[in-house]
Amino acid sequence: MGTPLRIAIAGLGAVGMTLARALDAGIPGCELVAVSARDREAAVGRIANLRRPVPVVAIAELEPLADLVVECAPAALLPEIAAPFLRTGKTAVVISAGALLFHDSLIGLAREHGGRIVVPTGALLGLDAVLAAAEGTIHSVRMVTRKPVRGLVGAPYLTENNIDIEQIREPLRIFEGTAREAAAGFPANLNVAVALSLAGIGADRTRLEIWADPALERNTHSIAVDADSARFTMTIENIPSENPKTGRITALSVVACLRKMGAALRVGT
Numbered sequence: 145m146g147t148p149l150r151i152a153i154a155g156l157g158a159v160g161m162t163l164a165r166a167l168d169a170g171i172p173g174c175e176l177v178a179v180s181a182r183d184r185e186a187a188v189g190r191i192a193n194l195r196r197p198v199p200v201v202a203i204a205e206l207e208p209l210a211d212l213v214v215e216c217a218p219a220a221l222l223p224e225i226a227a228p229f230l231r232t233g234k235t236a237v238v239i240s241a242g243a244l245l246f247h248d249s250l251i252g253l254a255r256e257h258g259g260r261i262v263v264p265t266g267a268l269l270g271l272d273a274v275l276a277a278a279e280g281t282i283h284s285v286r287m288v289t290r291k292p293v294r295g296l297v298g299a300p301y302l303t304e305n306n307i308d309i310e311q312i313r314e315p316l317r318i319f320e321g322t323a324r325e326a327a328a329g330f331p332a333n334l335n336v337a338v339a340l341s342l343a344g345i346g347a348d349r350t351r352l353e354i355w356a357d358p359a360l361e362r363n364t365h366s367i368a369v370d371a372d373s374a375r376f377t378m379t380i381e382n383i384p385s386e387n388p389k390t391g392r393i394t395a396l397s398v399v400a401c402l403r404k405m406g407a408a409l410r411v412g413t
């Protein structure tokens with residue numbers, strides 16, 4: 145084994161903390177070296193139980209310490225977190241994928257300096273098949289997202305359009321449009337639509353419906369792809385993590401992504 149990849153985590157919430165614990169328990173080829181959090185004191189307390197506690201530093205101080213940063217913070221912080229790593233030819237693993245639509249200059253920055261942006265499958269599924277189909281011709285990609293009310297309240301689209309979902313008794317379709325339109329109106333929810341767009345036919349051609357469903361316990365995403373190589377449909381029902389807007393599988397997807405980076409056997413596209 146060579147020198148382990150030095151990993152920094154930006155954002156120590158539902159995803160970041162699960163990842164920190166997994167790295168502390170051991171992911172071959174990876175070593176957690178630093179974290180960043182809004183409330184430094186609280187973060188020091190949260191990581192005190194790790195076998196090997198690491199420094200809690202400001203976002204700007206992460207890059208000199210690490211080879212790779214995992215962004216698991218509020219979407220608005222994406223450029224601040226990723227740019228220093230990309231500018232130095234390093235890797236940024238991005239889970240606030242929706243923010244890439246508004247900051248696509250980060251992709252140019254990575255290209256210019258030999259850096260890499262990695263978007264894990266996150267709360268979604270099947271991006272391997274979508275990527276493969278995109279090597280041929282994809283005719284259409286449609287996604288239907290259904291969420292419990294608590295996973296959607298506070299979304300800017302609902303506030304701006306005076307849509308009150310807290311009292312609904314039946315499932316209500318609250319959005320129909322493109323992934324790009326959804327990313328602006330549902331920034332904390334629609335990372336999955338943008339990840340799907342990036343794998344497939346882009347944010348202007350990927351169609352999306354969002355439903356608020358008071359009877360639902362799980363964030364549910366159903367995807368239908370029609371391509372010249374295959375037609376496929378897939379559905380995932382995500383169990384919420386400690387953050388009701390974020391499925392548990394999101395952090396596990398990042399763990400799997402880091403494990404794959406150092407693996408002798410890599411399965412999936």
Ligand SMILES: NC(=O)C1=CN([C@@H]2O[C@H](COP(=O)(O)OP(=O)(O)OC[C@H]3O[C@@H](n4cnc5c(N)ncnc54)[C@H](O)[C@@H]3O)[C@@H](O)[C@H]2O)C=CC1
Nearest residue numbers: 155156157158159181182216217219240266267335387390
């Ligand atoms: N790609 C995907 O499939 C998915 C992506 N996400 C996205 O992942 C991101 C993280 O999700 P969660 O862990 O559930 O969020 P969270 O709200 O639990 O955690 C975010 C953390 O960032 C920290 N933070 C805020 N300001 C900061 C600053 N200035 N410096 C450092 N840290 C700061 C907060 O203290 C908080 O602990 C969100 O943007 C979310 O929308 C969530 C679910 C699925």
Ligand SMILES: O=C([O-])CC(=O)C(=O)O
Nearest residue numbers: 267333334335336363391
């Ligand atoms: O399903 C989830 O866990 C989260 C989600 O929709 C997103 O962030 O796009």
